[in-house]
Amino acid sequence: MEESDRQERGAAGTPAADEKVISRAAADILSRLVIAYKSRLLYAPSHPAVRQAVSSLQEAITGALPLLGEISFRAEREGFAFRDHLLGKDKESLRQLASHIRSLNVRTITMVEGLSPEDVGALVELLVTPPEELDRFGGPEAFLLGRGAHGIRITESEAHRAEEPERPDAGEGTSGTPEDGSEARARTGRNREELEVPSAGEETAEEEVDDLLRLILDPEKLARALSELRDAQGNPLSGPELADAAYGFLKEAAAAAEHQYSLPREWLDRALAESILFLEMELRNRILSRRLIPGLRRESLCRRIMGRFSPQEMAGLLSYLLTSEPELIPSTESLLKDMGYGKREVREIVRNLQERLIELGELAPGMLLPLERFLQKEGGAAGGFLPTAQEIFRLSTTYDTSEVEELQRISETDIESTSYQETTPMLLDLLERGSELDNLDRVVNMLEDNFWGLTTVGQLGPAADILEEVAETLRRKDPVYEPFKAQLSNLLEEAADRELVHRAARLLSERRSDPEAFEDFKRYLATLGESGVAALMEALGKEERMSVRKFILDTLADICRDHLSLLSTYMQDDRWYLVRNIVTVMARIRSPETMPYLRLAMLHPHPKVKAEAVRALGLIGTREATDMIIRGLQDKDERTRILCIRWLGRHREKEATKHL
Structure with missing residues (x-):
């Protein structure tokens, strides 16, 4: 009877298991597999990061096997098929991993009870092994068997790479000229196999499109392929012909990838933009000047690619x-606007560009005057900053020690930042007296500029002052403010931009020893209300640096006591580490009002989330919290049970002895 029950669980999972819990457990395994795979790509198997990633993956699998029985994933175009679910459809990392697994001629991966750490390590090694090396081992299945992996089984695709029909010779099934790039071939891979771009209007073999996708996924490899394009006769291209063919290749690759894989444009455009960054300067400049810049107003792909560079990257490219x-210098502003950069980004690019051109020293100063005039017009001239101390020292060596110290202090003064801080109180006073002014529009515009300048340098105290006064202004009924309400409302909305809040958190985390700066950050977020808290939550989910995450947790613990319902919306998030951090915040708050959410956390499939929930319940210490810890003694995870015992012992809870 027990044997038949076990077999039934292996086929269909624990009968009482919640379907959502099962789905989350499977998704967690795949997420950890992505991390282990990427870690192994970067480091050797013995590296601590790889060992930790493999151990974490094995922990997730062995923790889920009693619940799920046999775990089997099938690699599909859009993600992984698991039972009746398609996992990873909305997660680019899982879609990429599924595509990579298919490219290895693997269709399904099955994990069974008895799986060992060595089995998991063998699976990760399989994922980072090139297809041609797998072929030398006799295929993926033989590769795993050769490493003694018996807890993981795979099913290979029916069509093996060695049995694929040869692709057409150069020129067959293509049209156009070398200048259009349609007859160009990218030579990639260790054995220099030819790779054609499939036409966006025709169905292609899955493996062929997978080859293309893998190439796009690796911008550095794509850049090498673009540099080695050949014509229809196999002759290497160079000069303008190579630049035109490279752009043609990118254009056809983008169309084919969108058609066959429905890739998000933002991701695809960024991948193509990164490949351009890896090109040699001469080829990159030719592609920019011959195709991307002239095509800004004619071809959407040109605008999309050019708009995906960061301001710093664009300044470097243009320099x-x-x-x-140099004849393009007077058109710099209009070109940047055509690329889709906003006013502040254009100003940042031009300022950095001017500094880079001065450093390069290859252009006469007079040729840079259009950039200087633009910056002066926009109030952001590079001359707004004092020379560095080193520049002053080069002019004279006659200063004594006290004079040198004063020069150093002056050289470190940020005139623009100081100006924002000094003028903001005056502008806020003028805004409040709006009905007395004839130029209220000028005041509003200057306040908006001050706000963005202050947030850029991390001066959130004065920025919060602006937001508080703007909010108060919007509540006033005075008709004099009516023409500006849309502009002021937009400022409040943009102040809660997730990237802005994330950047501010990083800046302020470096000044955590300054209590005033910390209070300013909390006041800034409090002014934004729930939108500010939500933005900070997203920053917590994306941030990779532990020190910044710690700073965000400290901030959330201080400001979220009145936003517990908002915190709870993240309890169902697919990112277990974010859920754990939410529970950490609740533990810091120590409020009985968090009990319903901690009850959910105790049911989470990831043991680290449950461990944090037990700690939070122990810190709250109410009768209800203690009862939940007692119920945790029945949890399937051994470490969770041990934690519950420890906390009950700390509370000297006699009632718990009945359950031990």
Whole structure:
């Protein structure tokens, strides 16, 4: 009877198991598999990061096997099929992993009871082994068997790479000229196999599109492929012909990838933009000047690619391009706007560009005047900053010690930041007296500029002052403010931008020893209400640095006591580590009002979430919290049970002895 029950669980999972819990457990395994795979790509198997990632993956699998029985994933185009679920459809990392697994000629991966750490390590090694090496082992299945992996079984795809029909010779099934790139071939891989771009309008073999996708996924490899394009006769291309063919290749690759994989445009465009960054300067400049810049107003792909560079990257690209194409300098502002950059980004790019061109020293100062005039017009001229102490020292060596110290202090003064802080109180006073002014529009515009300048340098105290006064202004019924309400409301909305809040958290985490700066950050977020808390929550989910996460947790613990319902919305998040951090915040708050949410956390499939929930319940210490810890003694996870015993012992809870 027990044997038949066990077999039934192996086929269909524990009868009482909640379907959502099962789905989350499976998704957690796949997420850890992604982390282990990427860690192994970067480091050797013995590296601590790889060992930790493999151990975490094995922990998730062995923890889920009693619940799920046999675990089997099938790699599909859009993610992983698990039972009746398609996992990873909305997660690019899982879609990429599924595509990579298919490229290895693997269709399904099955994990069974008795799986060992060595089995998991063998699976990760399989994922990082090139297909041609797997073929030398006799295929993926033989590779695992050769490593003694018996707890993981795989099913290979029916079509083996060695049995694929040969692709058409160069020129067959193509049209156009070398200048359009349609007859160009990218040579990639260790054995230099030819790779054609499949036409976006025709169905293609899955393996062929997978080859293309893998190439796009690796911008550095794509850049090498673009540099080695050949014509229809197999001759290497160079000069303008290579630049035109490279752009043609990118254009056809983008169309094919969108057609066959429905890739998000933002992700695809960024991948193509990164490949351009890896190109040699001469080829990159030719592609920019011959195709991407002239095509800004004609071809959407040009605008999409050019708009995916960060302001710093764009300043670097233009600094080398304008050195060889100085006639473009007067058009810099309009070109950046055509690329889709906003006013503040254009100003940042032009300022950085001017500094880089001065450093390169290859253009006469007079040729940079259009950039200088633009910055002066926008109030952001590079001349707004004092020279560095080193620059002053080069002019004279006659200063004594006290004078040198004073020069150093002056050289470190940020005139623009100081100006924002000094003028903000005056502008806020003028805004409050709006009905007395003839130029209220000027005051509003200057306040908006001050706000963005203050947030850029991390001065959130004055920025919070602006937001508080703006909010008060919007509540006033005075008709004099009516023309500006849309602009002021938009400022409040943009102040809660997730990237802005994340950047501010990083800046302020470096000044955590300054209590005033910490209070300013909390006041800034309090002004934004729930939108500010939500933005900080998203920053917590994305941030990789532990010190910044710690700072965010400290901030949330201080400001979320009145936003517990908002915190609870993240309890169902797919990112277990974010859920654990939410529970950490609740533990810091120590409020009985968190009990319903901690009850959910105790049912979470990940043991680290449950461990944090036990700690939170122990810190709250109410009768209800203690009862929940007692119920935790029945948890399937041994470490959770041990934690419950420890906390009950700390509370000297006699009632618990009945359950031990």
